[in-house]
Amino acid sequence: MTGTTETVSYVSPADEAWDAFQELFMQYRPRMLEIHAEYELKPPPVALALRAIDEPTPMGKIADHLCCDGSTVTWIVDRLEERGLVERQADPRDRRVRLVALTDEGRRIRNEIRAKLSQAPPAIAALSEEDQIALRDILRRAVRVPADR
Amino acid sequence: MTGTTETVSYVSPADEAWDAFQELFMQYRPRMLEIHAEYELKPPPVALALRAIDEPTPMGKIADHLCCDGSTVTWIVDRLEERGLVERQADPRDRRVRLVALTDEGRRIRNEIRAKLSQAPPAIAALSEEDQIALRDILRRAVRVPADR
């Protein structure tokens, strides 16, 4: 029996890459929590909501993005609104909808957070420039694949 | 002034790679939550704790790993112990310490979860085998860098 017929416990390079990917993310997680904590954005979904908003966004879309209940989004947006980071706007197309929009301050803070989170961790920064570029190009190709599931 | 002296808004390939990395992770997040939900491991830290345990592990080390308070780990381990997935053991070297160890059932469940989480998402699986291998090799090189911060 040759190696190529072994399928039961075969691990594809994709799965091996994915394991390393996740390990790297778990390495980074404390830093991400630290950055969120600097802005008192807690629990994580509050920070994720702020990070995700760009254009005015319906409450329901935020719920989908966070994978949480709509009533939880009401609570999250209440918190962000109390702090003046977002405001609820009417949607002229459908008066049931409430659009969540960044305030100027909210945009400033969100951009600050994004900038900090965008700094590659040591694990990536220490790679050769050749590796960095190859990694960037491969990941950009990957991200373009629709995540239908 | 030449381009190489421009430092203010320069984005390195490392940072660009890191942005794509994070986008891919956010794409995958719903699937991760779904897998955790299949096993009723909620909130996320409960699932992360179970996933992380291999050898019997002191409570305090789990708190460090999750970036949470020790009393929260007491609560998390209580939940896992109620379900028969872990058990507290004495540490013969230091009687203050409680080691959290997987039960047979806990190891079975943890392995099942790990196997599901190890399946590369479509974005990765759809890459050419050449890209998959390059990605794996680069990420493995990255992960070996100590995450001193």
Place this chain on the structure above:
DNA sequence: TATTGTTATACTCTATAACTATA
């Protein structure tokens, strides 16, 4: 009738402070 979002509510999760037991 169905959908978007809010309110009221109960339950879950989390940290703080005080405590026990070891070191």
Place this chain on the structure above:
DNA sequence: TATAGTTATAGAGTATAACAATA
């Protein structure tokens, strides 16, 4: 005296169900 972990507790976070407004 310091450290590992637990307990008691208050407060934060989350979902469910019932509701109001609009489609």
